[in-house]
Amino acid sequence: MVPDTTPALEIDDLVVRLGGRTIIDSLSLRAEVGQVTALLGPNGAGKTTLIRCCTGILNPDAGAIRIMGTDVTTACATGRVGLMPQSTGAWSGIKPLELLRYLASLHAHPLPVEPLAERLGLTDFASTSYRRLSGGQQQAVNLAGALIGRPELVFLDEPTAGMDPHSRRSVWSLVHDLREAGVSVLLTTHLMDEAAELADRIWIIDHGRIALSGTVAELTAGGRTLEDVFLANTDSRMRP
Incomplete structure (x- = not known):
């Protein structure tokens, strides 16, 4: 073949x-x-x-x-196809896990929300609306949104714009896993x-x-x- x-x-x-x-x-x-x-x-x-x-x-x-x-x-x-933009004002009023559950509902076979949120540290600020998150936290939510549909x-x-070194290394590890x-x-x-x-x-x-x-x-x-x-x-x- x-x-x-x-x-x-x-x-x-x-x-x-x-x-x-x-x-x-x-x-x-x-x-x-x-x-x-x-x-x-x-x-x-x-x-x-x-x-x-x-x-x-x-x-x-x-x-x-x-x-x-x-x-x-x-x-x-x-x-x-999945997209992680630099920023998205459209998500300003929603909380991170609410957003992920909504995005997951749009796909036939989405990733489980809780494990993805845990890996990217979203559970630490799950009760905070998107617009009140730091730049690095918003980037983590954006990344989760890009991956939830298994593109x-x-x-x-x-x-990793705006992320601290720990968060940046976590994203690197996730990208390596995506490639694998x-x-x-x-x-x-x-x-x-x-x-x-x-x-x-x-x-x-x-x-x-x-x-x-x-x-x-x-x-x-x-x-x-x-x-x-x-x-x-x-x-x-x-x-x-």
Whole structure:
């Protein structure tokens, strides 16, 4: 039997224009099944816009996106995709476990709510509404919401932003477990140590285009750090 080589995510020549500006410029990217793919880039490079296209929130102007060999709309409608956004105001008045139970009810075979909440520490602030949580606590709730439906491909947009080191390491452990379970993960992060720890392959994006890609070992060959590589292949948005 010939093995299935269909990627978890395949993006070809994607173009997105917003407000008269080209945000994504003929970008192509591939993420393999059962691997963690990291998308690195400066603020404003197009990372979140790309994720919005991959999760059906935004329609690109040109190009194609395939998820597990099918189109974005079908993949999202059938529960194959999970999304952890950077923030979500829509959940402001609800309590964490109430939210998870509601999200679980939308799926045919959700993860058990209590064990997931316990692992991510949500039970410690279960009686607090989402809007009153710290940034790191909100991120933990967002992560649980992305995973509750057992997605095959999950997008994590800066999953540990605002988290303390203990919480960050717990998320790293969970991402490792997701990979072991065959779940495909695409994450964005500004933390070079996080990318080096988690990613099977890294794609560096700048000005809406892929500047470089490779494994951590390939990118850091010759003694360079991942931060050195990042700085050499992206532009600063701040000027002295």
